[in-house]
Amino acid sequence: MNNPGLSLARENAASELVSHCRHGTSFFASPTRTLLAQGADATLHAVADGDLSARAATLLSAVRRDGWTSPLLIGAVPFRHDGRAHLMVPSRLNVAAAMTAAPDRHTSATPSARARPEVIRMAPTPDGYRGIVADAVAHIRARRMEKVVLSRSVTLDADIDVQSLVARLAQRNPTGYTYSIDLSGRAGEQRTLVGASPELLLAKNGASVYSNPLAGSVPRSSDPIEDQRRAQGLLRSAKDLHEHAVVADAVAERLRPYCRHLEVPLTPSVVATPTMWHLSSEIRGQLRDAHIPSLHLAMALHPTPAVCGNPPDSARAFIDEAEGFDRDLFTGLVGWCNAEGDGEWAVTIRCATVRQGEVTLYAGAGIVAGSDPALELAETTAKLRTMLGAMQLDAVLDGAA
Numbered sequence: 087m088n089n090p091g092l093s094l095a096r097e098n099a100a101s102e103l104v105s106h107c108r109h110g111t112s113f114f115a116s117p118t119r120t121l122l123a124q125g126a127d128a129t130l131h132a133v134a135d136g137d138l139s140a141r142a143a144t145l146l147s148a149v150r151r152d153g154w155t156s157p158l159l160i161g162a163v164p165f166r167h168d169g170r171a172h173l174m175v176p177s178r179l180n181v182a183a184a185m186t187a188a189p190d191r192h193t194s195a196t197p198s199a200r201a202r203p204e205v206i207r208m209a210p211t212p213d214g215y216r217g218i219v220a221d222a223v224a225h226i227r228a229r230r231m232e233k234v235v236l237s238r239s240v241t242l243d244a245d246i247d248v249q250s251l252v253a254r255l256a257q258r259n260p261t262g263y264t265y266s267i268d269l270s271g272r273a274g275e276q277r278t279l280v281g282a283s284p285e286l287l288l289a290k291n292g293a294s295v296y297s298n299p300l301a302g303s304v305p306r307s308s309d310p311i312e313d314q315r316r317a318q319g320l321l322r323s324a325k326d327l328h329e330h331a332v333v334a335d336a337v338a339e340r341l342r343p344y345c346r347h348l349e350v351p352l353t354p355s356v357v358a359t360p361t362m363w364h365l366s367s368e369i370r371g372q373l374r375d376a377h378i379p380s381l382h383l384a385m386a387l388h389p390t391p392a393v394c395g396n397p398p399d400s401a402r403a404f405i406d407e408a409e410g411f412d413r414d415l416f417t418g419l420v421g422w423c424n425a426e427g428d429g430e431w432a433v434t435i436r437c438a439t440v441r442q443g444e445v446t447l448y449a450g451a452g453i454v455a456g457s458d459p460a461l462e463l464a465e466t467t468a469k470l471r472t473m474l475g476a477m478q479l480d481a482v483l484d485g486a487a
């Protein structure tokens with residue numbers, strides 16, 4: 087038996103899948119495919135440690151023995167290795183081709199939020215964030231670490247419609263990874279993790295692996311000349327090139343033992359999202375063992391210094407002490423894998439957790455010796471605009487951060 091509800095790629099079917107997104111479903115759109123998952127035949131809420139991939143493989147082969155020829159696991163893995171993953175084998179799975187940027191009839195839905203939602207919590211506050219960045223810079227200059235990624239969360243009392251939000255994110259970010267993961271049962275309430283990540287932790291197809299770390303960022307400008315000036319400035323910024331090299335080097339070093347061939351660009355290129363410019367490295371390899379699961383490789387990379395820092399233990403300890411909120415799934419990984427070990431895992435950034443009457447958004451920025459606290463705060467605010475814009479709440483932080 088094939089997965090019930092599995093339909094093969096069909097032109098324009100992707101936007102149809104988006105129209106079925108809501109609390110209780112999970113969705114993942116990548117540059118190669120669009121997935122819509124409904125129900126859960128099996129769940130894996132195990133600790134996100136070194137055994138997670140083996141547990142996932144055991145679950146997938148058990149489901150296969152039950153008669154599914156091509157089962158798939160979809161969901162999210164937290165930032166911390168002692169946090170719990172939220173992965174599931176869906177009872178219905180629909181697959182379509184990649185989304186296109188074409189106008190989507192489903193995005194003209196009514197505004198996704200109440201007219202005037204308010205900020206009900208910021209952790210840390212904008213002042214607090216500048217303070218922890220300044221502390222981190224002092225630690226880095228004292229050579230106690232090289233880089234740390236510091237983030238903040240903003241909670242609004244908004245009632246967000248998941249379907250409209252996912253539709254706008256997918257339409258605005260066609261080259262990225264748009265996701266919506268049903269977290270029901272996690273805290274006994276209906277909760278959905280929704281986001282549009284520009285960053286690929288790892289994709290595996292047979293013996294080929296691909297990783298696309300991003301680090302070193304600057305907000306876009308609405309003035310095209312200024313926008314180009316910022317992109318060119320980023321490519322020449324010694325501080326950002328260093329911030330990026332720490333990440334690209336770590337990804338290459340952790341992937342190399344698994345590969346018989348690995349291509350790492352000598353210098354990064356620049357990529358754009360609707361809100362940000364990022365330095366980007368496209369790292370491609372051929373695996374020694376084509377059967378090694380994508381989740382195993384992704385967990386070997388996670389967390390990269392794009393979301394944690396270097397050395398990892400010092401950075402993690404600083405984050406635990408300084409940020410003052412639980413990142414949970416933010417800065418973890420989100421995606422899918424199948425019983426053959428293929429899969430796509432994006433970095434869980436540019437995201438929010440949506441529940442009835444409340445939404446929490448997250449954003450972080452890499453801190454190195456040359457970081458300026460005010461600019462890092464501005465960078466996190468610009469990153470928050472990916473979600474705020476898609477919620478049609480662009481102005482909610484004006485005057486607040």
Ligand SMILES: C=C(O[C@@H]1C=C(C(=O)O)C=C[C@H]1O)C(=O)O
Nearest residue numbers: 301302303392435449450451452
């Ligand atoms: C942590 C985030 O982004 C990460 C940090 C970046 C940076 O510091 O330049 C860039 C991309 C991501 O790897 C986020 O968007 O919240």
